[in-house]
Amino acid sequence: MSAAGSSSPRAGNHRSYGFVEWFRPGEFERTEQILPGILASGASYLRTHLSWAEYLASGGEEWFDWLLPKLGKEIDLLPCIHYTPPSLSRTGRSSGAPSDLKSYADFVDHVLTRYGKHFSHIELWNEPNNLLDWDWREDSDFLLFCEMVGGAAYWAKHRGWKPVLGGPCPFDPYWLNLMGERGVLGVVDAVGFHGFPGTWDSENGTWGGWDMHLGEMRKILDRYNRDAEVWVTETGYSTWRSDEMEQARRFTKALHVPADRMYWYSWCDVPPNVPVQEGLWFDPRHYHLGAVTHDYQPKLLARLLMEGGVSRIEEVTQLATPNLTAGAAPLVITGGSGFIGSNIADSFLQEGEDVVILDNLGRPGVDQNLAWLMDRHGKRVHPVLADVRDLRGIEAAFSDAKAVFHLAAQTAVTTSLAHPIDDFEANARGTINVLEAVRKAGRNAPVIFASTNKVYGALEDLKMVEVEDRYIPIHEDVRSHGIGEDRPLDFCTPYGCSKGVADQYVLDYAKSYSIPTAVLRMSCIYGPRQFGTEDQGWVAHFLIRALSGEPISIYGNGKQVRDILHVDDAVAAYRAVLSNIERVKGGVFNLGGGPLNAVSIVAVLSEIEILTGHSLETGFGDWRAGDQYYFVADTRKLEQELGWQARIRWQSGLRHLAEWLADNRFGGRPRLPEKRKVRA
CATH class of the missing domain: 3.20.20.80 (Glycosidases)
Structure with a gap:
């Protein structure tokens, strides 16, 4: 035996x-x-x-x-x-x-x-x-x-x-x-x-x-x-x-x-x-x-x-929830341990605000962001480890909130195609749970929602010219300014549907219940504290693969154009919306890097080769469902109504992220060349 x-x-x-x-x-x-x-x-x-x-x-x-x-x-x-x-x-x-x-x-x-x-x-x-x-x-x-x-x-x-x-x-x-x-x-x-x-x-x-x-x-x-x-x-x-x-x-x-x-x-x-x-x-x-x-x-x-x-x-699991001081009115950030959420949290915590971080820690690595916030800001960080799909489990977190940033979501198109019900539960039901928790609390707290450019669909009606390294729209206004908020909604893929449903619910709660809400439809955000994957956070994912010496997979031909935006600029936009919420409530803003930060995937890869000092091994696969040939946000509404601007250009922002990854994920700078390589 x-x-x-x-x-x-x-x-x-x-x-x-x-x-x-x-x-x-x-x-x-x-x-x-x-x-x-x-x-x-x-x-x-x-x-x-x-x-x-x-x-x-x-x-x-x-x-x-x-x-x-x-x-x-x-x-x-x-x-x-x-x-x-x-x-x-x-x-x-x-x-x-x-x-x-x-x-x-x-x-x-x-x-x-x-x-x-x-x-x-x-x-x-x-x-x-x-x-x-x-x-x-x-x-x-x-x-x-x-x-x-x-x-x-x-x-x-x-x-x-x-x-x-x-x-x-x-x-x-x-x-x-x-x-x-x-x-x-x-x-x-x-x-x-x-x-x-x-x-x-x-x-x-x-x-x-x-x-x-x-x-x-x-x-x-x-x-x-x-x-x-x-x-x-x-x-x-x-x-x-x-x-x-x-x-x-x-x-x-x-x-x-x-x-x-x-x-x-x-x-x-x-x-x-x-x-x-x-x-x-x-x-x-x-x-x-x-x-x-x-x-x-x-x-x-x-x-x-x-x-x-x-x-x-x-x-x-030992991450506890410190008690809020009696009478404190914290900010609540759902998905607050995530990439954008942790950066928003840090910006307010530096000013002495109390911040409730509501997160299920479902994504690998995000608990490191929570630990970082707690190390930096101590008892003013209040973790609530729960899931927005669980209304009963999250209601108490909103009882004293003075404002809410709702970023918790299922964020990958590929995952939504494989698990559409789970995607709906996280994005659509999770959002209405947050809205209902805010409504039940009765404090009329503003809700700023992180939506996506995917609510505009695949943009298949936009005529494109294919040049050496990118697609360029034929329409001059789109080429000069990007896609505006007046673009008709055209949900595509379960992810686009679930985020689109959430987007519309957030706007309706301003109409039906007079809750001051606003929506930011985001392009590709990148920067420190991002744990990029093949499915979401592609800029960070490419850099991580490059710094690891691993091959990079590209879906489509790599000429897709995006207006990538550094997270510091994204945080500034979220803060600007909150500061002006009474004036812009019920409003929608496209948030991205705009035409000055419009760049193709292959152009980003080329810049990564310069940053790392070595060639990348790349492979190309089939196009993904709903992938847009071109999306550049028209940010003039944000600029004109709130005075916001994208201040960090994509090349310097990419280097900033590469340096952060080298220091925080790979143990130091030697992986990056000291000086920029000049191509022959």
């Missing part, structure tokens, strides 16, 4: 953890997708089920012959043996006791012989006091259950394996004590506990805290078997309200409960087309308990674990 990592840490002080994942017969591809993520998370244990009913069904033996060796080879495996084959059940249901109680022990014996080298512990049944798993109506005194499980546990222990008694759900100390009186606790090595504080309504009135419930367990076990361990075999938190930070916090809490092991339920969300249990199909909480989504996209919990394990989670 062998198993990986079978040692158990001291109760209440363990740093190791496991996950629960149920694999259904035939899910070969899903298993191959899920297992690497579990291993990359640093998990030591995996709990899965070995259904007696499924094993005896057609193809069941072949399935478990593949599954259990595969899992047991990679991780300390805990198989949970439950579900009676209906043909052997006294009730004809998988929750019924078998007609021959000894047949369960015989099956356990078979499992140990066939698969036992892949694990050291074996769990006997799951949630036996739950009607869906054990039909206690036909076994009201649990005599059948005790005889069945007690015999199987005795035999497993006799053969050298360690039996674990399945955890009751909900926790019932009277049931557990009955197991002791009936002798079951005396023949097991551990007892499971299931608890999901904060997720199920049914637990709200009965949950007394980890210490109380696990303390009760320990007292009962000490009466019947002092050597038996307490294992939390199921705990978790559903992100059905998009509160991923709370899930990460609950995980951290569960790591330190007074138990010998902790299994988090679960690694992966349940696909939306799969019924969880009979009668529970429509409860969304059952479908969002995973650390990753059903299509394997990491939530905050999974990302932090894969970035740095437990210490990384604790580093992020």
